[in-house]
Amino acid sequence: MASAYDFSFETLQGKPYPLSALAGRPLLVVNTASKCGFTPQYTALQAVWKEFAPSGLVVIGVPCNDFGAQEPGSEEEIGRFCEINYGVDFPMMSKVHVKGPKAHPFFTWAAGQGGFLSKPRWNFYKYLVNKNGGLEDWFSSKASPDSKKFKAALRKML
Template identity: 55%
Template sequence: MAAENAFSFGFHTLFGDPLDLSRFSGRPMLIVNTASKCGFTPQYKGLQTLWQELEPRGLVVLGVPSNDFGNQEPDDAATIGAFCERNYGVGFPITEKVHVRGGAAHPLFRWLGEQGGVLSRPRWNFYKYLIRRDGTLDSWFTSITPPGAARLQRGLRRIVGDMPGG
């Protein structure tokens, strides 16, 4: 598959509705593979904060649940959605649960691995990918980089523009 950019892909939401990323064309994105039972799960709070602060400036935060690492997202869509809302007030879009690694990986994650190189492929939950307004990969960050980290904030500044507090 020869995709031009991240906006060439689609998912379904947790509710089963189509979620074509082309609807976000022209907007910067932060794509994160997520899990509800992971040591990094509290990062949902920081992701929600980014969404609240930067969505008015165009940023799309997209959570992509996956059970590929340590069986840390075993639940169904309804349970995942309720968990995210109840515990972290998540309001940003969350996709259906998909695979993010291996031969069964969702095509977006295969594309991200091609664009960013072998080390950019998720090796655990909460890998983060910054997508420019033109849909190209700007940069990626491992699980240990929290949403408030200076490196990630610099990347967001690059793709969103000047930000509050910066």
């Protein structure tokens, strides 16, 4: 059975980002978009990154344009938008598909691990990966990263 650490992304700057380099660390992987009603969650994601990074957590933003064409920008535009508007300094990846036949393998794997309802149905689905590379939990777009339930799941995983 694959683990999250078997997958790799590419950064906004076009550099490989193998999750194997993060083996043993818990991850929060989120499919993001710049023009979505949930885009303000970047603020809470940045706060989670600052709060839990000392415990080893790595927050990873993965832009996608699959839902309502809400991430139309280039990698450079996405990076600039996130930094200027939300002060994002957690790792941001290049735009990928998260659904359909061209879905990035990580999201196909996560949906397979979490069951039918865990499949991304909109932007800002959140996937918690434990230190062993297994899917610990997942949250839909509506779950705010600063909610008590979300933070409790994070603390449990750490």
